[in-house]
Amino acid sequence: MIQKIKQYKFLFEELVKRDFKKKYKRTVLGVMWSILAPLLNVLVLMVVFVNFFGRTQDHFIIYIFSGTLVMSFFTEATQGCMRALMANASIFTKINVPKALFLMSKTLQAFINFLLTFIIFFVFCIFNDIDFGFHMLTLIYPVLTLLFFSFGVGMILSALFVFFRDVEYLYGIFLTILNYVSAIFYPTSILGKYEMIFHANPVYVYIDYIRTVVIDGVIPSFPLHSLCFIYAVVFLLVGCLIYKKCNHEFLYYV
Amino acid sequence: MAVIECNNVSIRYKTGDIKAIGLKEYVMRKIKGNYSVNEFWADKNINFSLEKGDMLGIVGTNGAGKSTLLKAVTGIMIPTEGEVKTEGKIAALLELASGFDPELTVRENTYLRGALLGYTKEFIVNKYDEIIAFAELEDFQEHMFKQLSSGMKSRLAFSIACLIEPDILILDEVLSVGDEGFKDVSARRIKSILAGGVTGILVSHSVEQVRELCNKVLWLDHGKQIAFGPTKIVCNAYSGFLYTSKAKRKLPSNEEELYEASDRFLHAWYIGEKEKREGKVNFDESVAVKYGRLLNIIDSMTPEEREVLKQEYKALKGGK
Numbered sequence: 001m002i003q004k005i006k007q008y009k010f011l012f013e014e015l016v017k018r019d020f021k022k023k024y025k026r027t028v029l030g031v032m033w034s035i036l037a038p039l040l041n042v043l044v045l046m047v048v049f050v051n052f053f054g055r056t057q058d059h060f061i062i063y064i065f066s067g068t069l070v071m072s073f074f075t076e077a078t079q080g081c082m083r084a085l086m087a088n089a090s091i092f093t094k095i096n097v098p099k100a101l102f103l104m105s106k107t108l109q110a111f112i113n114f115l116l117t118f119i120i121f122f123v124f125c126i127f128n129d130i131d132f133g134f135h136m137l138t139l140i141y142p143v144l145t146l147l148f149f150s151f152g153v154g155m156i157l158s159a160l161f162v163f164f165r166d167v168e169y170l171y172g173i174f175l176t177i178l179n180y181v182s183a184i185f186y187p188t189s190i191l192g193k194y195e196m197i198f199h200a201n202p203v204y205v206y207i208d209y210i211r212t213v214v215i216d217g218v219i220p221s222f223p224l225h226s227l228c229f230i231y232a233v234v235f236l237l238v239g240c241l242i243y244k245k246c247n248h249e250f251l252y253y254v
Numbered sequence: 255m256a257v258i259e260c261n262n263v264s265i266r267y268k269t270g271d272i273k274a275i276g277l278k279e280y281v282m283r284k285i286k287g288n289y290s291v292n293e294f295w296a297d298k299n300i301n302f303s304l305e306k307g308d309m310l311g312i313v314g315t316n317g318a319g320k321s322t323l324l325k326a327v328t329g330i331m332i333p334t335e336g337e338v339k340t341e342g343k344i345a346a347l348l349e350l351a352s353g354f355d356p357e358l359t360v361r362e363n364t365y366l367r368g369a370l371l372g373y374t375k376e377f378i379v380n381k382y383d384e385i386i387a388f389a390e391l392e393d394f395q396e397h398m399f400k401q402l403s404s405g406m407k408s409r410l411a412f413s414i415a416c417l418i419e420p421d422i423l424i425l426d427e428v429l430s431v432g433d434e435g436f437k438d439v440s441a442r443r444i445k446s447i448l449a450g451g452v453t454g455i456l457v458s459h460s461v462e463q464v465r466e467l468c469n470k471v472l473w474l475d476h477g478k479q480i481a482f483g484p485t486k487i488v489c490n491a492y493s494g495f496l497y498t499s500k501a502k503r504k505l506p507s508n509e510e511e512l513y514e515a516s517d518r519f520l521h522a523w524y525i526g527e528k529e530k531r532e533g534k535v536n537f538d539e540s541v542a543v544k545y546g547r548l549l550n551i552i553d554s555m556t557p558e559e560r561e562v563l564k565q566e567y568k569a570l571k572g573g574k
Binding site for chain 1: 267268277325328329330331332344346353355357358362365366369370371372373374375378
């Protein structure tokens with residue numbers, strides 16, 4: 001058992017190294033891009049909504065940033081996972097390896113970018129007079145549950161992608177829609193008394209958690225904690241079940 | 255205790271089901287009423303078992319189900335029916351250079367492949383120099399994999415799989431890699447690995463190679479197991495089958511016919527030797543053409559003539 005873990009740890013390390021090297025190959029700024037991209041994204045949204053739409057709201061930049069932060073991690077992780085299985089088809093059709101490792105590597109890569117962006121996010125918070133109390137420590141909770149949630153979604157997508165290549169295009173459209181319905185640059189109060197509907201969207205739940213902690217300065221309610229947990233567990237479970245069932249089916253379709 | 259055991263292994267491929275043709279095509283065919291799933295058996299009821307130190311050669315024409323069977327042995331595929339039991343660590347060389355990353359360096363690829371084959375970091379660190387030396391790639395360690403020649407790529411794959419001391423070594427059409435010098439070295443390497451108690455499976459189109467390296471041979475044809483037995487008998491019968499023109503080919507259906515088929519090839523060889531002694535050698539004739547002609551002679555003989563030939567051959571073998 002220990003031997004197995006040691007073995008897979010080494011394989012995992014090598015896969016992560018490979019994915020990193022390949023991603024930033026021949027880029028001048030390298031890993032800097034993972035910080036720059038979301039940063040530019042936030043600035044564009046800021047310019048558009050503050051200058052053109054005249055939106056003003058307390059900590060509006062933090063409001064937008066927390067949304068894009070979660071959304072860009074979710075996008076990168078799930079899209080990376082979706083393609084990871086197919087991209088490694090030449091390996092798993094020749095050598096018997098645990099296929100989820102390819103996905104974990106992609107998720108970790110996205111997660112490291114996420115954490116780097118988080119640091120920038122905190123820098124923004126400091127300039128925005130955000131209160132840094134102990135309540136900030138609870139941010140670990142949405143970050144971890146979001147990680148598992150995204151990985152679960154990634155597993156489901158990667159399996160579907162092997163069987164139906166259409167998934168890639170459909171998911172691209174889905175992400176665009178998700179970007180608009182996750183209340184990234186508008187308040188949820190636009191739905192009035194139906195505001196709660198937003199919580200049916202897992203991505204929004206994680207965004208909401210982060211905003212509650214950072215902007216409102218309080219620890220979120222128990223139901224929000226439960227939602228974070230439930231979404232993570234459900235999607236992870238479905239993903240694992242699909243992998244368990246289809247583990248030896250994939251190679252017929254790649 | 256068998257190291258590899260295949261019990262009634264059958265593997266089925268499906269074609270044309272919903273996952274293969276996509277949703278749109280599926281709906282279209284359903285409406286038109288011509289939706290059907292085709293299936294075919296890549297392997298059907300394969301049985302064999304190997305002991306420690308055995309080297310199995312798998313022979314058969316294209317599409318016989320050799321590679322599919324190897325995938326079942328390595329655990330990449332689960333047989334549709336039957337079971338495969340294996341003991342120990344497996345290093346498989348299926349379609350050599352695949353699975354390497356063209357954008358990474360030789361060094362990085364070596365580590366990655368080692369990890370994929372299931373070894374720990376310390377092990378690869380210790381073996382790294384030896385692997386590179388054997389592959390003769392000392393000067394190319396920091397080159398990208400895609401910059402290597404195809405011979406170098408195969409050499410690297412071969413070195414990694416062989417030097418990491420597997421319990422089971424699986425080689426699919428790999429011994430034909432590299433220049434003559436490397437071929438020689440690799441054949442010797444395989445022999446020394448086998449002498450060390452490794453169990454192996456070799457798939458090759460070269461019957462000569464199988465004769466040289468294997469002690470047991472499995473003959474497959476269109477997914478069916480034609481024969482499993484000692485190298486000489488099966489290889490003789492298979493060679494006889496190969497050199498016979500397609501229309502006249504006949505697969506042995508039981509052990510007796512297998513031995514007959516083996517004898518048929520040996521007798522053809524014997525006639526060839528006789529011709530040589532009589533100085534009737536045509537140097538322009540290729541091996542395939544020569545055996546085709548000789549086997550024709552055998553087939554056109556009357557039973558009495560065959561009997562005479564048989565006795566002559568026996569006397570020759572007995573005299574040796």
